[in-house]
């Protein structure tokens with residue numbers, strides 16, 4: 125019974141709702157769909173395929189606008205590496221052909237210059253081509269990768285903002301921050317240098333090995349033998365480093381979460397003197413991360429030195445095999461020199477490949493997570509074909525403010541029902557105080573009216589129009605919620621008030637501030653309306669912040685105002701100030717106030733007492749006091765605390 129109401133396809137079409145892909149198998153929607161994959165430690169094959177597919181799809185989408193540049197890069201990488209790999213062959217040619225020719229010319233009394241120029245020119249040409257193309261493709265990849273990253277950064281930001289409150293309440297801001305920072309950083313590292321280095325390194329190895337085969341098949345045989353221990357070594361490194369890498373991701377994530385939690389909860393940290401305990405915990409986590417990193421560097425050290433040793437041994441083996449044949453006259457000296465050079469160089473990219481292997485791993489993990497976040501759909505969907513408010517075009521209506529819940533029910537996600545079936549009508553212009561114990565469901569009730577969530581069943585209408593069928597513009601224009609925390613964005617006071625109605629003139633902003641009684645204190649600030657509020661409005665008192673958010677709401681001039689009254693007790697003068705501001709803000713609009721103060725309840729036309737998700741009392745304050753129920757008891761307690769009893 126507490127299942128979230130899922131619209132059937134035909135129902136969704138009728139309502140004009142945009143649905144997620146219905147063809148997607150159910151298990152994907154529950155386990156690895158969206159950010160769900162982050163909590164799954166072991167994927168099944170299908171799940172892994174799904175996550176891979178969505179990562180590749182994202183990469184392909186990002187690459188599409190720069191595909192021309194990427195194709196050109198590939199050509200440049202190919203040619204430049206072929207030219208680089210050809211250098212030892214040119215040396216062989218210089219020694220075996222150029223040198224004897226030059227000697228012949230000298231002996232015949234001619235100048236050896238043409239021969240030397242030809243040999244030197246060919247070498248210089250190949251080197252310039254290799255170097256020039258390298259510079260060109262590095263420039264191209266940097267531009268292409270930065271463009272892909274910009275695109276991704278904007279997508280992540282846009283998408284995260286669009287996701288419903290339901291998502292943000294469970295997916296902490298720490299996780300969103302790490303998607304936008306460390307994950308994008310991992311992708312940047314790979315796209316900036318990693319991919320071109322990987323491709324270029326692999327190609328260079330292939331071309332160099334091919335040049336060895338061309339020069340001397342026997343030496344190529346030696347190389348093949350050397351590749352056996354290299355393959356074993358790389359396999360060992362891959363396995364071990366994957367383990368260590370996974371551990372380091374966990375330990376790094378843990379220390380980031382602890383860091384973010386400490387910083388965002390600084391007030392609680394200081395109030396409860398948690399600094400020392402936090403320091404210790406952070407030290408533990410950071411040390412764990414350090415240990416993992418040291419282990420991974422050690423592994424790489426083993427790989428690197430082993431590769432160098434194998435490379436040197438291979439060169440020695442080639443020298444022995446080739447040297448005897450040179451003595452026998454079966455192999456030219458130049459070819460031997462070229463083989464030794466190529467043999468020395470063939471293993472070099474392996475080290476680089478191994479180094480980029482871990483950045484490839486972190487980029488893959490990052491891509492999986494970011495693509496998951498982007499796959500997440502908002503639960504509160506925009507109506508595809510919005511229904512207009514009576515007497516207006518969609519997006520332009522001004523509601524009278526009548527709210528009606530009919531046979532409505534609500535539960536968070538698939539959790540238990542928080543508000544069992546109920547009916548509630550709030551006529552336009554009524555001021556309703558919602559009271560009740562903590563956890564009773566007051567915030568839940570008002571969040572439905574602000575459409576932070578949709579009712580799980582039944583209907584909720586504004587002026588007779590289903591809330592989920594309203595154009596977003598109509599909803600935002602007519603329903604405004606002022607939250608308890610009175611959040612201020614960084615910027616000036618005037619800008620903060622203007623959020624209520626973008627484009628409002630200075631005079632309108634000041635008029636709104638005057639209306640709620642905020643004008644005086646704002647003028648008293650260092651720069652008046654231009655005063656920059658620091659993060660989270662730290663410079664203003666709680667009461668002042670509330671007045672600014674009242675002014676913002678006043679400027680927005682909604683038909684329906686929802687207010688979660690701050691529980692923190694203001695001192696009496698500020699409470700009076702806020703109360704006066706509140707009364708002016710309410711005016712003649714429909715208002716729902718989660719009330720914690722007697723003064724607020726007293727100005728309400730109607731009080732709803734919520735208990736265990738049900739409206740158990742409903743009437744004017746006087747009626748409810750007279751009825752002698754829960755509200756009467758609350759009222760008596762309030763009066764007593766005010767010394768009025």
Ligand SMILES: Nc1ncnc2c1ncn2[C@@H]1O[C@H](COP(=O)(O)OP(=O)(O)OP(=O)(O)O)[C@@H](O)[C@H]1O
Pocket residue numbers: 293536539542560561562563564565566567568569
């Ligand atoms: N995002 C959420 N996900 C799941 N359950 C939730 C969520 N928010 C609230 N609840 C649950 O819904 C119930 C009602 O919570 P609600 O916040 O509406 O209570 P409230 O009356 O506003 O309480 P308070 O006065 O303490 O703010 C509680 O049992 C709470 O645990």
